[in-house]
Structure formats: C-alpha cells, structure tokens
Amino acid sequence: MSVKNILEKRRSVRHYDPSYKISSEIITSLVETASKSPNGNNIQATRYLIIDEPDLRNLILPIAFNQQQVIEASTLIVMLGDYQAFDKENIIRIHEEGFQAGYFDESLRDYLAHAAINYYKNKSTEDLKIELTRDVSLASMSLILLANEAGFDTITMSGYDSKKLKDALNISERYLDVMLIAIGKGTKAGHKTVRHNVNEIIYKNEII
DSSP, X not given: OOHHHHXXXXXXXXXXXXXXXXXXXXXXXXXXXXXXXXXXXXOOOEEEXXXXXXXXXXXXXXXXXXXXXHHHSSEEEEEEEEGGGGSXXXXXXXXXXXHHTTSSOHHHHHHHHHHHHHHHHTOOHHHHHHHHHHHHHHHHHXXXXXXXXXXXXXXXXXXXXXXXXXXXXXXXXXEEEEEEEEEEOEEEOOOOOOOOOHHHHOOSSSOO
8 A cells, every 4th residue: 555545544543452462573563664764863762662561551541531542552652752862972873883884984974973963962952852853753653654554553642641651651851752652453443534725735935
C-alpha cells in the first residue's frame, strides 16, 4: 500500500482487541525502521519506551484520563526525546561512526560534528525542547505509517498528565515526553474526520 493510500485510509482507533498480541520482534523491526527518520544533525535523540507490564498499563490508565487503548492495545509506547543527545560527546561519537563506516572522510566528519556542536551550544532549554519535539514527532509519524502498512491500527495521545506519567514510570528530566502511541488490532473503526480544503492551507510567498 502506498503512503498516499495509508494516509487517506488512516484513522485514530480507540477500541482494540486486548487479546491480540504483537510480537516484540515485530515492534523492534518497526522501531528500527522508524529510527531512520529525518532528525537534526543526525544526533538521534528519539527514545521509545515500550510499556508491556499490565500493572504499569493500569497505573497509566487514569493518568491518561482513562483512555481504554492504554490497556487494550497490544503495544503502548512513550515517545521520548533525550536531552543528552545534544552533548558534545554524543555528537562526536555518531560522526566518528559515520566516518568508520566509510560514509564520509575525516574532513567532512570534523566539519559536520563541529557544525552540530556549535549549532546547539548556545540554545536555551526551550530551544532544545523544540528540537526534541520536532525530531520525536517525525519518528512518531514514521512509526505510525509503518504500523499501518503492517496491518495494525494506531492512535497518538497527548491527552495525559505529563508530570504524573514521568513520576509513575520514573522518567528523569533527562527526557522530554512528547506523546504516547498505541498500536494493535482495532475492534471498531475510528470515525472519519473533515479536513480543510487544500486551497485553504496553501500560501505562496506570504501568509495572510
């Protein structure tokens, strides 16, 4: 199925078969491919926290305003951004690995690494939060498309108490929580939604 067809048919599914299980191997494969998503300076800041313990799912349920997909979907993933990805050591290591793999020479390795380090070094915490949100969102969209292509249903969730979620799962301030993603086999199709006509959202050269 083409990406176009997936997007046109995609629905946010809220009702899942709790008996349906997706293997860890399939989830790992989906995440591995989603990790190829575009990301700023290839610092690879997205982290995927898979919650498969029933007790933890039940703990998250009220934190996510009792959205039943939290406990019914086969897979629940907390999509995180890692602030430590901006560290100089991480940036140098990634570009050294690219050099060792033969993707570029020493000169380009050093140029790319130094450019990335200089780009991030003076950014505020709010600036870095935006960077993480952007990269994690790109990876999240890729993961959803891949899951839909594989025949699964999905929904993204921003409806939860961030502080309570991080406390419940012992997520430190090193990480920014961006969204939850539920994946599984739907028992009820998501409702259709109305979208703006394309001519209402395209602007040329200036925006009104």
